[in-house]
Amino acid sequence: METTICPWCQTEIVWDEEIGPEEYCPYCNNELKGYRTLNIGIDEIEDEENEYDEDEDQKVFWEHEESGHLDAIRRVETFAKAGGDLLAYDSGVERVLDGQEEVPECPHCREYMLFAGSQSLPDSFVPAVPAGLTRPLVQKAAKLDIYICSACFHVSHFLTEDERMHLIRTVTEEE
Structure with a gap:
């Protein structure tokens, strides 16, 4: 070895x-x-600085980016510019995270997500029975936990603990 x-x-x-x-x-x-x-010469930095208008520097930077995550950052910054306290927001987020049993990471920005509640699958959901199994992976009345990212505000759905156990039992059952 x-x-x-x-x-x-x-x-x-x-x-x-x-x-x-x-x-x-x-x-x-x-x-x-x-x-x-990565080596960056001083001449390269000066050339990049000359591309931007000094008054519009921040605006030009944001115009080049097309990420939804950056839009969310701008919303949080707008909150701060309107007199909102970002430190209080961060403290509140930490307080909520400390009380959660599960703390998933956001798939977009890798920040921790806040538990927002649970939701049942809609009545229009029709569970499928995969080949090789005798029952569906997810029950018709399955519940999902909803999490929201505190940084980019992405929403994610996850099976509740009971539904996860049902899925595990269903997949591991023998015919």
Whole structure:
């Protein structure tokens, strides 16, 4: 067995000689062979600064970005400019997160999500019975937990704990 040190997180990675070396760090998921250095000269920075109008610098920066996450950041910044207290918002978010049993990460920005409530599947939902199983993966009256990202305000739905257990039992049942 040989060991490798991840250049990103400085974690020792032990790999089996039969399998070969890891391509990605199992801890930080960064590429192990692709450790690169980026060199930026002062002339390049000055050229980039000249592209923007000094008065419109912030506006031009936002116009180049087309991400929904940045729109959410602008909403939070607008809240702060309107007299809102971002520190109080962050403290409130932390207080809510501390009371949650589960704290999923947002799939868009990786911030923690706040539990907003539960919802039943609509009456129009028709559960399917997959090939090889005798009952559907999800019951017709299944419930979903709803989470909202505190940074980008993305909404995600997850099966409740009871529904997850039902799914696990259904998949593991033997015919």
